[in-house]
Amino acid sequence: MMNRDAGRALPEQNGGETTPRESLGKRMLGGLIHNWGWKILSLVLAVCLWGVLISQDNALPRDKVIPDVRISVTNAAVLRSNGLIVVSGLEDLETVSIRARVPQRNYPSASASNYTARLDLGQIQEPGIQTLSLTAAATNASQYGTVLEVLAPEVTLEVEEYVTQRRVPVEVRQEGEPPEGCYPGEIQRTADYVDISGPKSVVEAAVRCVVVYDRSGLNPNNSPNAVNLPFVFEDSQGNSLDSGKLTVTVSGQSATIQRIGITQEVYHMAQVPVDVSQALVGQPAEGYAVSSVRIVPESVTLAGSESAVAPYRTEEAAIYPVEQISLSGAAQTVTGYVGLSVPENMDFISANSALIIVTILPQSFVNSAAEGGTENTP
Secondary structure, three states: OHHHHHHHHHHHHOOOOOOHHHHHHHHHHHHHHOOHHHHHHHHHHHHHHHHHHHHHOOOOEEEEEEEEEEEEEEOHHHHHHOOEEEEEOOOOOOEEEEEEEEEHHHOOOOOHHHEEEEEEHHHOOOOEEEEEEOEEEEOOHHHHOEEEEEOOOEEEEEEEEEEEEEEEEEEEEEEOOOOOOEEEEEEEEOOOEEEEEEEHHHHOOOOEEEEEEEOOOOOHHHOOEEEEEOOEEEOOOOOEOOOOOOEEEEOOOOOEOOOEEEEEEEEEEEEEEEOOOOOEEOOOOOOEEEEEEEEEOOEEEEEEOHHHHHHHHOOOOOEOEOOOEEOOOOOOOEEEEEEEOOOOOOOEEOOOEEEEEEEEEEHHHHHHHHHOOOOOOO
């Protein structure tokens, strides 16, 4: 009661009059608190109406973060024509997130497929560590608006000089043993030399192109054996080089290759002993005898079709000389080449002649050797 009385007393003390400022304040306060419930309700209704109008205006834009936008790397060919190549930094560069301002009508459907990010390698002018900026845009700006920013805007790359080395030799490195009874013929390959282009550090270190060829699965029934094999490059110490950035062509050609073709005929095989027992005629001089007979080679490899080779796979099979060597009156070692009776229907014959070495010693030496169990006579 005292406060209200004091409040009433103030005007009375001032002569009962109200100043213009006080009058304006009272009118404003009165306007605000008069029917305050209706006024709050009107404000809420206005906000709701504004929201409805905004949602129905499809032309109004809204910001949206779009993840997983695929990155397109451009002008790699231009970079190479400038004598440069990127050696690292692009390995994990696949997608990026962007922030776009999208028209209301397409806001729900806007996705990564409606935008593209771009990395322009044409910006690079020299080797070394380079930092490039990513750009992005909508595939259809009228429908999906504009890109405001790329959320990871920079990419760091390592760049080297792009060089070429010509006529790098191709080496076929054979592994595994051919199956028993199988004879591999001569290897044919689609490239004896290759030209390589790529990062200077790799190209200048390469001394050979190596193709690893496994012979353990060869089969004469599936001849010829034809395979296309990958290759690697090695330095002078035999270390494998990172050839993922290399462009490889057969020397003198323009088409790039990723494999080298290997073709090899495969035959049935037989190892047939050489029998010279009927090739030595006559007797050494009196008081001398044959101490040993050596044949080079001791056997002949025959390779061909199964029907051609089959008769020579028996225990009785042998290759015989077509000529004879005379020992008549010999008092020292006798040597001579003799032709061999080899079949004509073979694809491969390891030898068609043999060297026969007949060691002739005094009879007494031969008898002593025989007593010691070391005599070797035909």
